[in-house]
Amino acid sequence: MIDQLRQVHEPLRADIEVLQNALQLLSDETADLTRIPEMIDNLTIADFVWQLRVNCDFYCNTLTLHHTIEDQRMFPVMTKNFPELTPAVERLQAEHKLVGEIVSEAKRATLALSTESSTVSRAHSAIAELADHMQSHLDFEEATLFPYFRKMDRDWHYG
Numbered sequence: 338m339i340d341q342l343r344q345v346h347e348p349l350r351a352d353i354e355v356l357q358n359a360l361q362l363l364s365d366e367t368a369d370l371t372r373i374p375e376m377i378d379n380l381t382i383a384d385f386v387w388q389l390r391v392n393c394d395f396y397c398n399t400l401t402l403h404h405t406i407e408d409q410r411m412f413p414v415m416t417k418n419f420p421e422l423t424p425a426v427e428r429l430q431a432e433h434k435l436v437g438e439i440v441s442e443a444k445r446a447t448l449a450l451s452t453e454s455s456t457v458s459r460a461h462s463a464i465a466e467l468a469d470h471m472q473s474h475l476d477f478e479e480a481t482l483f484p485y486f487r488k489m490d491r492d493w494h495y496g
Contacts, residue, residue: 389450393448404437436474443463
């Protein structure tokens with residue numbers, strides 16, 4: 338956890354300094370403004386590997402939150418209103434557990450991502466496995482639940 342935070346904190350420290358210096362330069366009416374694009378190019382957030390790490394982590398966190406909401410909020414409402422959905426919901430919940438394990442590996446792999454080929458290969462494999470599972474999971478969930486959503490007289494959020 339410490340290493341993960343440092344991987345995020347160090348670039349944040351460096352980038353805020355670059356931003357501060359670029360804005361200071363911009364505020365100086367006599368400064369050479371042609372230096373600013375070079376300063377911006379050196380921002381960590383401009384680095385594609387850093388962007389991939391952050392965006393993959395964000396995606397994994399969002400997916401985990403989405404599945405938590407479905408498991409704790411949506412599925413109980415759906416099975417209460419449509420008991421015949423219970424086997425499908427149980428399958429979806431089991432898939433959520435499996436996807437959770439895959440997400441954990443994807444997070445580990447993508448947070449370790451660098452330009453080194455072994456880290457790229459590991460991250461690519463983890464994301465490819467997640468993508469494979471997600472496509473079939475989403476297809477099944479939509480095919481199963483959408484017809485029941487259409488039968489509801491109110492949004493599932495309201496029970």
